[in-house]
Amino acid sequence: MSEYQICTNCVMDTTDSKITFDENGICDHCRTFERDVLPHWHTDKSGRSELDRVVEKIKKEGERKDFDCIIGMSGGIDSSYLTYLAKEELGLRPLVFHVDAGWNSQVAVNNIEMLVDKLGLDLYTEVIDWEEMRDLQLAFFKSGVSHIDTPQDHAFFATMYKFAEKHKVKNILTGANLSTECIRNPLEWMYYQSDSIQLRDIHRQFGSKPLTNYPVTSILRHKVYLPYIKGIKVLRPLNYMPYVKEDAIKLLIEKFSWQPYPQKHFESRFTRFYEGYWLPKKFGYDTRKVQYSSLIVTNQMSRTEALEKLKEPALDEDTVKQEFEYVATKLGITIKELQGYMDAPNKTYKDYKSQESIYSAGAKVMKSLGLELGGKR
Amino acid sequence: MLRPRIIPCLLIKNNGLVKTVQFDKSKYVGDPLNAVRIFNEKGVDELMVIDIDATVHNREPDYRLIKNLAAECRMPLCYGGGVKTVEQIQNIISLGVEKVSISSAAIYDPELLTAAAEKVGNQSVVVVMDVKKKKFSSKYEIFTHNGVKSTGLRPVEFAQKVEALGAGEVVVNSIDRDGLMTGYDLDLVTQVRDAISLPMTVLGGAGSLQDIKQLINKYGIIGAAAGSLFVFKGVYKAVLINYPSPAEKDNLYS
């Protein structure tokens, strides 16, 4: 039984069982950031000019079309800020693309509306078949794994790529960014959501409805086929300029009456429940440690502040009780059944079929080609 | 001062929310429970939820769904779809629903209205008339079974009849305007409004808040219901639940 240890620089600790520390007690997440990410992350003039170059290309490619790119929009801070940036600062003509998996919070819906209205942009929503989503989510609960938000995440990407391919849109913009996500959730906490083999195996074992309308993608499809064969590129503009979360929030509130969320990803009620309660309670994995650590190494948060916040649970007892009941009701099960899944033995992605070998091989290739910085481990 | 009611209307088919165009071509809108939850948080005046399959398939109301929806509403909820008996009405009301809407049953079994009003009070008995003009006709007619079965009944006369029988509210639903978002059918509204003294709600055709404002300006106290307007956004009819803010609502009343 190894002892508890926490990084002296960020707040990642031994709840990430693969964490290692150097002689100064600094963890490998920090070291990877310093060594692999920072040197290649340009938010200065060089970054901006690279961004401008790419943007020009996008504008040219989309000249006679109704829109020149699509932005995956969840209503969260990153995608909201990106939407503002794309239209107002980069002069693009994006189609705002939103995937409704059935768990939108009122705040998210409101934020999307504010942005779309005030920026005068067009919105496209893809609604995932709720009965299939519900069944798939339930299957993940039954499987006992920790990455039970896979059905939502997988659907978001699959749907967006499907749309891009169908409408021959070459450019997808996402709010993914190093500023708040340079340190990633350990694989053990959140396995690759794009692994369709894992998804299908869990569905086969615990699902009861066929996946007819639910969009399934695969890592090969969206890391190889779509970009290299179909020429669909994913751009992360927030990595090419200084992106300070606090400033972004302030701007959005001021310009759009945007409403902030208490924590990252809380725009989805399910994710709020999952990251705020289920994951920490059942597995001891607190995603705030990952998020705060990213903010710490990018100097947007002090370690002291992070430690202070981590002292309290993300969701208070009353909220947990309400949300527990809502999630159970929505999934069509009783509170007792949901509690049963909570109490069942913990499983990992290794307990089910997966394409992990492809991911590991792929990650090595990407890294050696300089195509990806950092990355999950 | 009593305010006009602005009412989102949700249609359920196969357990999912849908939106139709002229009672046809249903587009999937998502999970009813989450939509109701969002509307509740937006503080809507009132909500209508209609199961559009129940009559056609001769099904019982889905009591579990009704109970779950009602639990999310801190505002009145009106539920309808396949309601045929007083017992069903009482059951639905007991699950926490304020009003029950009756459509085809009001036509084929009008005494149901009186019997129901005696038990649950007429304020909880709502009659919905699905109305359209038959081809080559300039007269409005009531249709049932999702706009397919012609009844030969005229909305004005029928509205007067149900008022006398014990209905507490009449909803006029224009099949012709459904989902088109080109505005309410004000001719139809005027005809029925002038004929009865019950509270009335109008559904079918609202395309913008301006349409609602126009309706309120013309008729004062009235229920302005809409499906597409509160569920879709923009030219691509992107599903996004929306509802006027308190400030926007005040503007609609003035």
Place this chain on the structure above:
Amino acid sequence: MITLVNYGLGNIQAFANIYKRLNIPVRNATNADDLIDAEKIILPGVGAFDWAMTRLCESGMRERLDELVVDKGCPVLGVCVGMQMMAKSSDEGVLDGLGWIDAEVKKFDEAAFTQKTHLPHMGWNDAMPRTTDCLFRGLEDDARFYFLHSYYFVPSRERDVLADTDYNGPYTSSVRYGNVFGVQFHPEKSHQWGIQLLKNFAEL
């Protein structure tokens, strides 16, 4: 502890949900035994007067309620028809009311309305409280609720009126006589205004 009188009429579930979210314990009373130790009572009601009175008497709770409210001074909140039942009689029916407040219930006189008004009175309207130290605390500036009724409460004593509402002329929308409170509107279906009022009742 709030005791909800469940005699088969009224949106018990809605009251229960609200108090649950407020973390205030609630008991669902379906018979006289359930009323033992009641500290505060809510009497909901929907539908016709006679039918409501009949159901209440058939539930077996009538006598115990009279004891609690009249003899023991237990605070009670009558909602909509629940409030109307607390009067002596109603134009809507032939049965006697509970008589906990000296009042009658009359039907809105459509003929006397100056403008075309409809019955039932249906929708969101304002309650104008005459005092804000009990039920209407925190609702001084904005007290809007959902109304759904065709009959209205007429207390004999002016001082029992707690709030007025305008529907083609003012009428009593809330009353108080000692421990007996009544609201004509539906606080359980009036969003944050209703929640505040129900919270106030629990905290009295």
